[in-house]
Amino acid sequence: MTLLELKDIGYQVADVTVLQQINLQVAEQDYITITGPSGSGKSTLLRIIAGLLTRTSGQLLLAGKEWADYDPILYRRQVSYAVQQPQLFGQTVADNLRFPFQIRQQNFDSKQATAALARVNLPVAYLDKPINDLSGGERQRVAILRHLLFPPQLLLLDEISTGLDNENKQILHQEIMRMNREKGVTILAVTHDNEEINGANRLVKIVAGRMEVGQ
Amino acid sequence: MNLAVSNTTLIFAVLLVFVALAIGYREKLGMNKDIIIGVIRAIVQLIVVGYLLKYVFHVNNVWLTLVLMLIIIFNAAYNASKRAAGIRHALPISLLAILSSTGLTLVVLVFSGSIKFIPAQMIPISGMIASNSMVAIGLCYRNMNTSFRDRRQQVLERLALGADLRLASIDIVRESIRTGMSPTIDSAKTVGIVSLPGMMSGLIFAGVDPVHAIKYQILVTFMLLSATSIGSVIACYLAYRQFFNEQKQLL
């Protein structure tokens, strides 16, 4: 079944055309990678799909329903967008893992949080670790976990492994793959990592705001 | 009362203005024109206000008093909204915030018997409350604008995680309220040590027993704390939503 459908999506600011004629169908549990040169419009596309920007033309459908007909906040809990270069919140790792619970008005489940930490090779003790004491790779792992505690229908990943060493990339990639296979999370990932591209079902290339579809 | 500033005394006091002008001239500050305009405006405005108040106190009419209070509140709101630098609906928001903070504080003061509903008390007290709310709200707006710019990325990320507007901005809202209230809290801490505030100085000047005058100052401290907190909370909780559009996207 088609989860996400983009029909002729375009995005223009002032008189700059950032995106034009983007057409894409993403099936449930699909794993699609997006690549393309810097400034070609990849992040803009993800922001539109995430509902953080409104396209200036075309249609965006999630599970057959137009984006504008969803409640924007509930939509974003189903279409979770992990931004390029994320920042952590508050003081400690726990503050960050608590946030997804907070926004759903649920009590923080520390068992669930520590289990999630363990899956990305971070020990329980890290829960109370100040965010300023984390390494770059650890920060990124914590940042991504915020999107995984409540598995969304669609996960948008914006160059989440850029600048990480191989070990960190592997850890993240494995957890993402697990979400995809075991939790049925559909993945749309902007990446330049060949390994991730090869592991995906399909590659979409965006050049100067237009897309070229690969095999 | 032993207060009298004669017109002759005032004319001699103009010498003080010449001191400022001389400094401005020597140091090439380029603000002598501003000084002169400032002095003339102060004189004209105060003369007008002096006669106006004399008249209003004399007729002692409830409606006239209320109208003047509303004018004070509106002016305060207008000045606060000018500091909003582009926040949408800043004037109605400021008006609601200052009207509520001034209104609530005055109601408590009048019903507790601290002040009487006569123009000679209501008008100066309204002015004090409204102008302090105005400053507090102006600070709130300034902090909000800076924070939404500096922490744009964090707000976006919270939205991307599915937070509602309140949770996406709560840190900024709290910090802005704190910024609005902190001058009042700071001055409450130093009152009497660093400066003798206007109200108290005025009473002492006019010959009131200092022990009696401090009671008024304590009252003023309480009422300004209440007014700035009510004003800041209302302004901040209404203003943060203006940074988002209908689709709950950050503008």
Ligand SMILES: Nc1ncnc2c1ncn2[C@@H]1O[C@H](COP(=O)(O)OP(=O)(O)OP(=O)(O)O)[C@@H](O)[C@H]1O
């Ligand atoms: N609001 C805007 N106003 C003007 N130009 C914009 C705006 N938003 C995006 N752009 C432009 O659109 C282009 C695409 O930006 P985008 O961030 O989507 O690129 P990207 O493909 O993600 O690049 P990178 O690989 O470097 O992250 C850039 O040239 C950017 O300057």
Ligand SMILES: [Mg+2]
């Ligand atoms: Mg990008």
